[in-house]
Amino acid sequence: MALEKASVLALAALAVTISCGKKVESTAPLVGWHSEGTEDAPWAGDCYYPPDYQSMLDTDRKMARQKSLEAMKSQWLGQKNDGLEFDATAVDDLEIILLGRPDRIEEVSVKNLEYCQQYMTGTGSASSWEDWLRGLAASLTEGECNTPLDYQLIQYLDIQTSWQQPIPFCKGNRAEITATQSDRYRISEDSPWINADGDESMPSTSSEYPCNFQGCFAGQLIGRFVTFDGVETIFPIGTYLRYEAPEHGTFTWTINDTTYFDNEWHKEGAITDRTAITVTPID
Numbered sequence: 323m324a325l326e327k328a329s330v331l332a333l334a335a336l337a338v339t340i341s342c343g344k345k346v347e348s349t350a351p352l353v354g355w356h357s358e359g360t361e362d363a364p365w366a367g368d369c370y371y372p373p374d375y376q377s378m379l380d381t382d383r384k385m386a387r388q389k390s391l392e393a394m395k396s397q398w399l400g401q402k403n404d405g406l407e408f409d410a411t412a413v414d415d416l417e418i419i420l421l422g423r424p425d426r427i428e429e430v431s432v433k434n435l436e437y438c439q440q441y442m443t444g445t446g447s448a449s450s451w452e453d454w455l456r457g458l459a460a461s462l463t464e465g466e467c468n469t470p471l472d473y474q475l476i477q478y479l480d481i482q483t484s485w486q487q488p489i490p491f492c493k494g495n496r497a498e499i500t501a502t503q504s505d506r507y508r509i510s511e512d513s514p515w516i517n518a519d520g521d522e523s524m525p526s527t528s529s530e531y532p533c534n535f536q537g538c539f540a541g542q543l544i545g546r547f548v549t550f551d552g553v554e555t556i557f558p559i560g561t562y563l564r565y566e567a568p569e570h571g572t573f574t575w576t577i578n579d580t581t582y583f584d585n586e587w588h589k590e591g592a593i594t595d596r597t598a599i600t601v602t603p604i605d
């Protein structure tokens with residue numbers, strides 16, 4: 323049975339080759355709904371052939387994308403009577419993503435044609451086509467940053483814990499980070515009272531400190547940025563820093579210290595200092 327089918331397909335392929343050789347038909351590529359099935363190897367339905375987007379003018383191109391999306395959607399939803407019907411929720415989710423990224427419709431429609439042709443010729447299944455469709459939502463949004471820094475944040479510094487207060491930044495987001503100058507603390511019983519600028523008489527070049535290069539001081543407010551890919555950068559903040567995120571990632575801060583348990587706030591009478599940190603986005 324399988325052999326018979328294979329030989330029929332081989333004959334069909336041969337027939338196509340011969341007819342192509344004999345007859346010079348229009349070489350214009352197919353655009354729109356078409357079946358390339360033959361009498362011997364019929365297709366269950368049509369596939370949507372997207373146009374050559376790159377050759378189109380801007381407005382036409384936008385309309386062509388829209389048309390392709392509508393065409394694909396009608397087939398995915400089972401409106402073409404070709405035996406195909408994908409999960410409607412997955413189709414809706416994908417449509418929302420594509421409407422927000424219309425340029426991506428082009429590559430999706432080209433790939434979709436491949437899956438359709440495979441399905442119609444029996445070299446691919448409806449389920450592999452649907453699996454691809456379901457995976458598209460994730461691959462189309464991969465690497466995107468949906469959490470830009472578009473709000474001001476004011477938060478007290480905790481001198482007894484390490485990296486704290488994760489703040490998402492998208493690539494290129496810029497912020498001014500300030501720490502109150504009058505609030506003081508010390509990082510051990512026998513060290514001086516300092517503010518977020520740290521102890522400038524104590525450069526922290528030892529690798530025990532999280533910030534251990536030139537410009538880092540003991541007790542200084544420092545920042546850490548970890549990109550989506552896990553690349554970590556540590557840098558001094560002090561009482562003022564302008565920062566621009568090099569990639570999408572997460573910003574945290576702490577003070578530059580090797581032991582956090584022995585740190586204490588300065589007290590005067592009933593008043594205990596407490597450093598406040600303000601992160602203000604810059605346009």
Ligand SMILES: [Ca+2]
Pocket residue numbers: 509510579580581582583584585
């Ligand atoms: Ca300490």
